[in-house]
Amino acid sequence: MLLIHNGRVVDPSRSFDGLANVLIEGESIARVGPKLDASGAERFDASGLVVAPGFIDLHCHLREPGNEPAETIETGTRAAARGGFTAVCCMPNTQPVNDNASVTRFILDRAAATAIVRVWPIGAASHGSLGEGLAEFAAMKDAGIVAVTDDGKPIANAKLLRHVMEYARSLDLPVIEHSEDASLFAGGVMREGPTSVRLGLRGIPAVAESICVARDVQVCTLTGARLHIAHMSARESLDLVREAKRRGLPVTCEVTPHHFTLTDEDVVYDSRYKMNPPLASRDDRDALLAGLADGSVDAIATDHAPHTQASKEVEFDRAPFGVTGFETALSLALEALVHSGRAPLSRLVELFTAGPARVLGKKRVIAPGEPADLTLFSTEHRWTFRASESSSKSRNTPFDGRSFHGAPMATIVAGRVAWRREN
Amino acid sequence: MSFTFRHLLGTEALSRGEIAFLLDQSRAFQGIQKQPLKKLATLRGKSAVLAFFETSTRTRISFATAAARLGADTMNLQAESSSTQKGESLVDTVRTLEAMKPDVIVIRHAASGAPHFVAERLGIPVINAGDGLHEHPTQGLLDALTISDRLGLLDALNVTIVGDIRHSRVARSNIHILSKFGCRITLCGPAMWLPPEMASMAPSIRIEPRLEEALRGANVVMVLRVQTERLREPALPADEYIRLYQMTPARLALAQPDAVLMHPGPMIRGLEIDPAVADSPQSSVLEQVTNGVAVRMALLYLLTGGAPSGAVPQAG
Amino acid sequence: MPTREKTQLLSAAQTGRTIERLGHEIVEKTGETHGIALIGIRRRGVPLAHRLAETIRAATGAEVPIGVLDITLYRDDLSLASAHPVVQSTEIPFCVDGRDLILVDDVLFTGRTIRAAINGLFDLGRPRRVQLCVLVDRGLRELPIEANYVGRRVESRPEDLVEVHLKEIDGEDRVLLERAA
Numbered sequence: 044m045l046l047i048h049n050g051r052v053v054d055p056s057r058s059f060d061g062l063a064n065v066l067i068e069g070e071s072i073a074r075v076g077p078k079l080d081a082s083g084a085e086r087f088d089a090s091g092l093v094v095a096p097g098f099i100d101l102h103c104h105l106r107e108p109g110n111e112p113a114e115t116i117e118t119g120t121r122a123a124a125r126g127g128f129t130a131v132c133c134m135p136n137t138q139p140v141n142d143n144a145s146v147t148r149f150i151l152d153r154a155a156a157t158a159i160v161r162v163w164p165i166g167a168a169s170h171g172s173l174g175e176g177l178a179e180f181a182a183m184k185d186a187g188i189v190a191v192t193d194d195g196k197p198i199a200n201a202k203l204l205r206h207v208m209e210y211a212r213s214l215d216l217p218v219i220e221h222s223e224d225a226s227l228f229a230g231g232v233m234r235e236g237p238t239s240v241r242l243g244l245r246g247i248p249a250v251a252e253s254i255c256v257a258r259d260v261q262v263c264t265l266t267g268a269r270l271h272i273a274h275m276s277a278r279e280s281l282d283l284v285r286e287a288k289r290r291g292l293p294v295t296c297e298v299t300p301h302h303f304t305l306t307d308e309d310v311v312y313d314s315r316y317k318m319n320p321p322l323a324s325r326d327d328r329d330a331l332l333a334g335l336a337d338g339s340v341d342a343i344a345t346d347h348a349p350h351t352q353a354s355k356e357v358e359f360d361r362a363p364f365g366v367t368g369f370e371t372a373l374s375l376a377l378e379a380l381v382h383s384g385r386a387p388l389s390r391l392v393e394l395f396t397a398g399p400a401r402v403l404g405k406k407r408v409i410a411p412g413e414p415a416d417l418t419l420f421s422t423e424h425r426w427t428f429r430a431s432e433s434s435s436k437s438r439n440t441p442f443d444g445r446s447f448h449g450a451p452m453a454t455i456v457a458g459r460v461a462w463r464r465e466n
Numbered sequence: 467m468s469f470t471f472r473h474l475l476g477t478e479a480l481s482r483g484e485i486a487f488l489l490d491q492s493r494a495f496q497g498i499q500k501q502p503l504k505k506l507a508t509l510r511g512k513s514a515v516l517a518f519f520e521t522s523t524r525t526r527i528s529f530a531t532a533a534a535r536l537g538a539d540t541m542n543l544q545a546e547s548s549s550t551q552k553g554e555s556l557v558d559t560v561r562t563l564e565a566m567k568p569d570v571i572v573i574r575h576a577a578s579g580a581p582h583f584v585a586e587r588l589g590i591p592v593i594n595a596g597d598g599l600h601e602h603p604t605q606g607l608l609d610a611l612t613i614s615d616r617l618g619l620l621d622a623l624n625v626t627i628v629g630d631i632r633h634s635r636v637a638r639s640n641i642h643i644l645s646k647f648g649c650r651i652t653l654c655g656p657a658m659w660l661p662p663e664m665a666s667m668a669p670s671i672r673i674e675p676r677l678e679e680a681l682r683g684a685n686v687v688m689v690l691r692v693q694t695e696r697l698r699e700p701a702l703p704a705d706e707y708i709r710l711y712q713m714t715p716a717r718l719a720l721a722q723p724d725a726v727l728m729h730p731g732p733m734i735r736g737l738e739i740d741p742a743v744a745d746s747p748q749s750s751v752l753e754q755v756t757n758g759v760a761v762r763m764a765l766l767y768l769l770t771g772g773a774p775s776g777a778v779p780q781a782g
Numbered sequence: 783m784p785t786r787e788k789t790q791l792l793s794a795a796q797t798g799r800t801i802e803r804l805g806h807e808i809v810e811k812t813g814e815t816h817g818i819a820l821i822g823i824r825r826r827g828v829p830l831a832h833r834l835a836e837t838i839r840a841a842t843g844a845e846v847p848i849g850v851l852d853i854t855l856y857r858d859d860l861s862l863a864s865a866h867p868v869v870q871s872t873e874i875p876f877c878v879d880g881r882d883l884i885l886v887d888d889v890l891f892t893g894r895t896i897r898a899a900i901n902g903l904f905d906l907g908r909p910r911r912v913q914l915c916v917l918v919d920r921g922l923r924e925l926p927i928e929a930n931y932v933g934r935r936v937e938s939r940p941e942d943l944v945e946v947h948l949k950e951i952d953g954e955d956r957v958l959l960e961r962a963a
Contacts, residue, residue: 240632240664241478241638243578243598243601244578244579244600312578358556358577359577360576360577360598361577491868494871495869498855502906503904503905506855506905507856508855508860511861767855767869768866771864771865
């Protein structure tokens, strides 16, 4: 038994925000209330901390199988726990691609043996993510996937997208789409704009993303499947998602912390600023922040994308896209949304909990009987993130050395403290 | 005034005073080139690595000549025959070169920012001989020197640059330099090669896709080459380009009568430039080449000075 | 703390007279002065060369051509400097081949400047003869070089400083010796 006491429980699904104690028995929540009798329970003093339902990251790359030098399920989940995440959805662009049940089972077996947070694999939408035949959705679902995607690329064409959506819908799986028009993207390495022109780096216009979002939404109207737009970066994309929601379509979207914090103006000749979608304009960032605050954006997802030092330490043009993000996500969100006054704390918690849960068709709530997954964080703790101290194997982050006001303090998964901050 | 930078990576960060100083020093080296004996012993015992990861004959020979005239040795690295072809990373190639202990590295690379990448990792001065689409600082300086010699000044001139502006590092370097002297710069070319964002690179930049309009009143006309190797979007058919943008005598006549006609080379006569224009008295193409050696001599001289004393910033 | 004591070696009037005397010496020794040309070594050799030419013109009516030589690129001590010094231009508006040249400088010391100047001249062509005229010779030669025309000889130690001030550059004519006490 574990008693989390004196914390400020913030549970947006129940519209609850107040001091309360949480009693955990085994892997479930037993009771929530102001005074709980818990003799014999281990006690965790959460004074000064926020106690939230366990955070879910809808989008990350754990690189195992195939690119273990960059990250493994073990090291990735350790980094995730340090970021306050109790469950992470790992993308299928591994080697081999997770397009069949045996790879799904491999991932889950490795997670059972080495992961310290929950791992919910996402399966490929097409075989090998090559954009031709459908992958084995039903077998993968039995094995444990929570969604399908060809992330890394868009689903190759509208006809395939339709089939993917129809089939996914029949199995009640959401379709996650990396929206990108390949022809407008071609050869680009950063957002097209005054910075790309000044630096002489090939630019990708915002329209490369929104054109594909438009396509995806239209196919959604044809199929009624749940469509989730991954790592949305442009104002136009958000407008399309808002319009789709207004029309009652089952469309959701996520934004990464680097997209709501940095812009293309921050890009220098350093591949730690190179990711896909690229850092966008100030106007896009402002639109995303407004969408995060007003509910148009459903979730914050990290798109944690580790790469080895050797692969990233090359000329900007040649570097692979991607930055890590587990450990800085919450602090960046606190800075951008809560400390700035843009949104209340409950909204921030929703973006990490109920929002992503809803996308997956799950719940995230602190109530008796629910899984004992909790994220404890401080809105005040001042700290500096150093990439060299990260639990991830990789160091490709634009936030090395950045100081923060607010941090994850403990991560509880299935009733056990998976990680707590040493002070 | 002196040049306190350790590297020359670009012209964007150079002040007007620093550019004027570099041009002034280059003039001293112009003089040497007119002497019967053009070889000095000033940099005797010093060596320059010419690390050209992108093919270039003219710029490489210009730097090699500049080094030779100062008495320095040169070592050549050419991408086609280098270990980069075998998959060696830029970091390792460059560290290998560093181990040979040259006094300066001149680098040309297809990736914008490659010279910055190298400069951050090596304790040796780096001169950017052209990086991707970003800058070609020595070209910008020799162009400014040529204009200044021809017209007697650099200030407040009307400069028109014609061609594939989007992919031109020469255009960018010239924009950075000339805008600091109050020049009014007009960028002209086919719409898909003329990004509107370039208007914000410096004050007094005008985007004008119609060549005739762009040339009116120009004191300097820079014709850029059509870079087939750098185009990734569908290329404009050559006949269309010739019809709309080829620099002919009739078009050049729309500029000022004493306008300087410039071209960074190599020219494709009959494509972007009419041979009559290339050979006209207004053409300063050959002076550009001579001035290129002078500018590069000045930079090799200035950047190989003595021992580095503490952390010194990089230009560009 | 070591004090440095400045002694005046030549006053304004003395400096002027010395330069005039040098001019006359050149006329006397070279005879046909219209064959010679003066090459002032930057910086202070230049106004000296101009004044010598003026004296020669006043004495003989001959216009002696003047060239300006910058020896920065010929120095032997560049690698010891913390940064390469600014280069000024060499301007010699006449052909050097077959000419009688007189190098003009303010102070002759180790002789290295003159060695560099001779190298510079020979890169320009093949003079018939090169002579040297200096305002002050302070001895302590490190190379086998001597001046043909010397304004004033001074005994100095290596740590001393000999300062030549000329009106055209320093606003006054004066020669000073600064000694460490």
